[in-house]
Amino acid sequence: MNDTDSGYAADGGWAFDDEVARVFDDMLARSIPQYEVMRAACTSLAIRYQQEHTGIIDLGCSRGEAVQPLIDKFGAHNHFVCTDVSQPMLDCCRERWKGYIDAGVVEVRDMDLRTEYPPVNASVTLAILTIQFTPIEHRQRILRNIWERTVHGGALIMVEKVLGNSADLDTSMVKIYYDMKAENGYSQDQIERKRLSLEGVLVPVTAQWNEEMLRTAGFSHIDCFWRWMNFAGWIAVKD
Numbered sequence: 001m002n003d004t005d006s007g008y009a010a011d012g013g014w015a016f017d018d019e020v021a022r023v024f025d026d027m028l029a030r031s032i033p034q035y036e037v038m039r040a041a042c043t044s045l046a047i048r049y050q051q052e053h054t055g056i057i058d059l060g061c062s063r064g065e066a067v068q069p070l071i072d073k074f075g076a077h078n079h080f081v082c083t084d085v086s087q088p089m090l091d092c093c094r095e096r097w098k099g100y101i102d103a104g105v106v107e108v109r110d111m112d113l114r115t116e117y118p119p120v121n122a123s124v125t126l127a128i129l130t131i132q133f134t135p136i137e138h139r140q141r142i143l144r145n146i147w148e149r150t151v152h153g154g155a156l157i158m159v160e161k162v163l164g165n166s167a168d169l170d171t172s173m174v175k176i177y178y179d180m181k182a183e184n185g186y187s188q189d190q191i192e193r194k195r196l197s198l199e200g201v202l203v204p205v206t207a208q209w210n211e212e213m214l215r216t217a218g219f220s221h222i223d224c225f226w227r228w229m230n231f232a233g234w235i236a237v238k239d
Helices: 018-031 035-049 068-077 087-096 098-102 136-148 167-183 188-198 207-217
Strands: 055-059 079-084 106-110 122-128 150-163 221-228 231-237
Touching: 018 035, 035 068, 035 122, 035 150, 035 221, 035 231, 079 087, 087 098, 087 106, 098 106, 136 150, 136 207, 150 207, 167 188, 207 221, 207 231
Parallel strands: 055 079, 055 122, 079 106, 122 150
Antiparallel strands: 150 231, 221 231
C-alpha cells in the first residue's frame, strides 16, 4: 500500500486525515520498529493490570487497534473510553464498535487532551504514540490527569518516540531507523517528506525526561518494558 500523499496538509504539515485513516495500520506496521512485538507487550501488560468494573481508557485511539484485544477479552467487565481528535479516526472507531457503543460498553469521544480528560476511573490507560503529539507545555498536566484518574494498582502504558541522550547518539539511532523504513519499502523522498511534515507536530523528548514527568505526575513504580533505538515503552503503576 502506497502512502506517498497520505497525511500531508495543504501547508505541508502532518494531518490525520481520511487518507491516513485508510492506510494507517499498514503505515504503522512499516514505520514502527518491532511493531507486533510492541503491540503484544502492551496487551500483555494491560491484561495483567486490568481490574473488573473499572474503566479502560485509550488516549489517541486512532483506529482502535491497541484497545481491541482488551475489548475482545474483557467485554462488559469494563467500560471502555476511546478518545481522539481526528474525525476520520473517530468515524472508523464508531463504525467498528457500533454494537458495543449501542450496548454502553464503549464510548468514542472527540477530546482534546490539552483542555479536557475523560471523567472515568481507570485500571488501564493506553497512550500509545500519543503524548508525543501534544505540546510539551501540556504534557505534565496530561500525565497528572492520567494519574488522578487511575485506580490504586492500575497502570498507564505509554509508548513514545524519544530523543537520544546526546546529539551523536540521536543521529545514529535516527539513521538506523530511517534505514529500517527504507527496508520496509519507503523511498528516501517519502522518508524526507514525512520527516519535514512532522516537524513541530511530533515533538519527542528523551527517555529520561519522560520518566521524570511520570514520577512528577505521581506514579511510584515506573519501568521501561520495550526499547528499540529511538522508540520506547513504559509502564507506570499507581501505588
